[in-house]
Amino acid sequence: MTHRILILGGTTEARQLAERLAGRAEFDVTLSLAGRTANPVDHPVPVRSGGFGGAEGLANYLKEQEISLLVDATHPYAARISANAAQAAEEAGIKILGLRRPPWRRQPYDRWTLVTDAQAAVAALGPHPRKVFLALGRQELAAFETAPQHSYLIRSVDPVEPPLAVPNATYVLARGPFAEDAEKAMLVERRIDAIVAKNSGGAATYGKIAAARALGIEVILFRRPALPPVATVETVDATIAAIDHWLANERGV
Ligand code: NAP
Numbered sequence: 001m002t003h004r005i006l007i008l009g010g011t012t013e014a015r016q017l018a019e020r021l022a023g024r025a026e027f028d029v030t031l032s033l034a035g036r037t038a039n040p041v042d043h044p045v046p047v048r049s050g051g052f053g054g055a056e057g058l059a060n061y062l063k064e065q066e067i068s069l070l071v072d073a074t075h076p077y078a079a080r081i082s083a084n085a086a087q088a089a090e091e092a093g094i095k096i097l098g099l100r101r102p103p104w105r106r107q108p109y110d111r112w113t114l115v116t117d118a119q120a121a122v123a124a125l126g127p128h129p130r131k132v133f134l135a136l137g138r139q140e141l142a143a144f145e146t147a148p149q150h151s152y153l154i155r156s157v158d159p160v161e162p163p164l165a166v167p168n169a170t171y172v173l174a175r176g177p178f179a180e181d182a183e184k185a186m187l188v189e190r191r192i193d194a195i196v197a198k199n200s201g202g203a204a205t206y207g208k209i210a211a212a213r214a215l216g217i218e219v220i221l222f223r224r225p226a227l228p229p230v231a232t233v234e235t236v237d238a239t240i241a242a243i244d245h246w247l248a249n250e251r252g253v
Pocket of ligand 1: 008009010011032033034035036049050051052053054055057058073074075077078079080081082084137198
């Protein structure tokens with residue numbers, strides 16, 4: 001008997017988990033993406049794309065597709081889908097497992113200012129013109145239009161359309177991982193004096209945090225949103241172990 005697993009993805013870990021599960025005959029795995037990225041990287045399992053229509057839509061999908069395990073491997077800041085996932089799994093009466101990278105911890109010489117959202121980040125930048133590196137998703141960028149005195153360097157996977165209504169903005173299209181040395185070189189070359197970012201955790205985007213520490217640059221960091229209290233692991237290895245444990249229970253071993 002195969003067990004149908006739905007992975008809510010959009011992260012490196014979700015793709016790695018799909019890779020690890022793809023070769024296992026006892027599982028039938030589907031990965032779900034929000035559909036925001038124009039050319040997502042290839043995945044080794046069937047992919048479905050786009051929202052489900054809230055918690056209810058997701059619960060219906062889980063029932064229709066006879067999913068027996070839901071793995072929420074979305075980004076730690078994707079709070080809405082995680083809340084929906086917890087609710088939908090309960091409604092469908094199936095097991096849910098969260099895969100969440102632990103946040104980065106403040107190190108000596110880090111100059112972090114913690115904020116709750118983009119508006120608070122704008123306030124933290126202050127009134128005087130600064131050179132700001134915005135390492136944020138497109139959804140959070142609009143708030144910076146209220147602070148046109150700064151010049152912005154904006155890095156994203158897809159083009160920012162329409163561009164921000166500010167006089168000084170430079171756009172860089174790139175997909176991580178980003179190494180510390182390259183980040184340091186970029187921060188120096190562009191004379192950046194503040195970075196605005198999320199505390200994503202993991203190695204792929206830590207380069208800018210380490211580089212900022214070495215250069216004494218302020219990092220305005222979004223606090224992590226509250227997430228539902230579901231059983232959660234921090235690594236792909238731990239997810240595989242938890243899935244094997246769940247499978248053994250299902251089989252009554
Ligand atoms: P969000 O605010 O929590 O979700 C908004 C809506 O998008 C959800 O209600 C859901 O629509 C849909 N959605 C989100 N993730 C989905 C998924 N994996 N599959 C199907 N539908 C999904 O999420 P977000 O912050 O916009 O993030 C969207 C995607 O980008 C996620 O997959 C996340 O892992 C990835 N991502 C996010 C960030 C970030 O900083 N937020 C960074 C890197 C990657 P319905 O209610 O209609 O189902």
